[in-house]
Amino acid sequence: MGFTRKLLSSLKKASTPMMLPDIFHRYRNQIDIELSSILDGYQLPLYDMLRYHLGYLDIHGNPSNHSNGKALRSTLCLMACEAVGGDFHRTLPAAAALELVHNFSLIHDDIQDGDRERRHRPTVWAIHGKPQAINAGMAMRVLANVSMMRLNERGVPSSTLLQALALLDQTSLRLIEGQYLDLSFEQRQDISTEDYLNMVKLKTVSLIACALELGAMLVVDDRCLIQPLLNFGTNLGFAFQLRDDLLGIWGDQSITGKPVGSDILRRKKSYPVVFAWENSSDSEKNTLSSLYQDDRLEEDGKSRVLEILDGTGARNHSQALIEKYCQDARLEIEQAQVSATGRACFTELIEFLSIREF
């Protein structure tokens, strides 16, 4: 880990973009091939919206290889598969399904939040309108199950496949429940850090934990082997989202592409804001409350929110909580019966996610 930290720090000093750990490159090509081939059978222009969102087509419908995020969930699934002794090629349909579930939620989130841009490109609804983008998101979600069915052709027994499908469907419901809560929080002024973490558990953590459980359960039928990986995923998921929240406020603009405090301008009630709310004086609470009710929270308001966040130590507290989740993730992975290579990869991943700048 010392090495990763040093590497990241030297990369930052040299002002070059921070690099993804090798593990993210190991499967990437195969995941893209699997995803593209699932879409191959579908010709209607509807499916070009999906190809565009996934980065396989540009806005004009020409082939593209625009970065489709980190593909964290599919990578975790394949890592788990290999760590318990499986052949990751066999598990690719599940990895692709996880990407499809994650990306359905992104397409719908963008509609629900009115976000016009994602990964430096216009969102699907910004191009095709909200009614058609709803269709694109739905088709993406259904294709996840279509993808899962390919596991049968690769030798996964029917009974295991049914368990895996049930897990993916239950996890999808949790995602939707999390999104339901997240949207409902916009109307509320009384969210506690506990409420917030409960929402995050549903909206973000559940799919990350599912990725690890799925990767393992397709290979082994032993809860003693699967459970530690699932627990690892749960802790990693919290660390991942909390780091996301921290970067949304204090991220380095030259790396994230977003100005400091961008999540505050969007009035997102992310962890640091909820923490500050819970730990500030009554007058500060009133200030936060009125600023977050404003339709337009401008630069002045942003500075005032940042001051209150600083006053409550929200940033340090957030990073400390991230480190706590990372520590718990480390303990789980130490207990897990996984290969030495698997353990090393998981550990490197924890280090990266705890201090990542993008």
Place this chain on the structure above:
Amino acid sequence: MGFTRKLLSSLKKASTPMMLPDIFHRYRNQIDIELSSILDGYQLPLYDMLRYHLGYLDIHGNPSNHSNGKALRSTLCLMACEAVGGDFHRTLPAAAALELVHNFSLIHDDIQDGDRERRHRPTVWAIHGKPQAINAGMAMRVLANVSMMRLNERGVPSSTLLQALALLDQTSLRLIEGQYLDLSFEQRQDISTEDYLNMVKLKTVSLIACALELGAMLVVDDRCLIQPLLNFGTNLGFAFQLRDDLLGIWGDQSITGKPVGSDILRRKKSYPVVFAWENSSDSEKNTLSSLYQDDRLEEDGKSRVLEILDGTGARNHSQALIEKYCQDARLEIEQAQVSATGRACFTELIEFLSIREF
């Protein structure tokens, strides 16, 4: 059939509401019990949106037994199951799944079309806003697969269940493709009756045909038994939608609750309109074209459209096409190896759907 026709005609004369054939009452209670019990495990208010849409809760969250439509798809599934010798209780989870798929599409359609009312009640989005209604529709669709999983507990073998799940997912994609086309037609002036019927095949027919295929395949593993029922469903589906289109324009207001020409006021390009377009003079085409581009098509415009429709014989042609599909449905059911009771029920259903007034 003569009896049904006479019955319907006497009911109309007596000005009492037209009755649903008995077959719609045979399973209704069991379908509602199955649907409610699937929802029982879910407590978040998100699921009350689903219960409201399904008619199990009123707008204030109190228990209700508001009519949830005809439950045509689930009824057809259970009829098919019994007609090939199955016990319908075993197939109830599939019937419930079909209702959930159908109702997810209604929740999203209402958002996409901006419709504020369905079955004389406010739509889900009209109450909770479009972002949360998107979540409700998604949850409904995922619950369809959760419901399917219950088939395993009722003795359906895993391999059959996987085939059934694949069918339901592929059918859902067709539904979404149909909705994609339907929305895209709004922007087009050159839709042929062939384009229209292709869209209907995806958007409406596919789920009705799927209901029959599903009901049979869960009981028997013989395409010779299943295929005629599937073909019957396809013809019935076309007849059903075309009758819907006809009622949307010329339906009896005292029965449908909607004024004559209501689909014209909404500028819906339903079958009679597309037929008239294809079969009218250039000057009439121009009139239709400009009227359908108008943001507000008022009473005057509606009368002009009705005149053009009358001039092309759109109503008679529509009813003739309905009767053609009904005749093909009859032939299919005569060939199908089903019980005598099943055949009688299917035949009665064809009669009802071909002349129904609601």
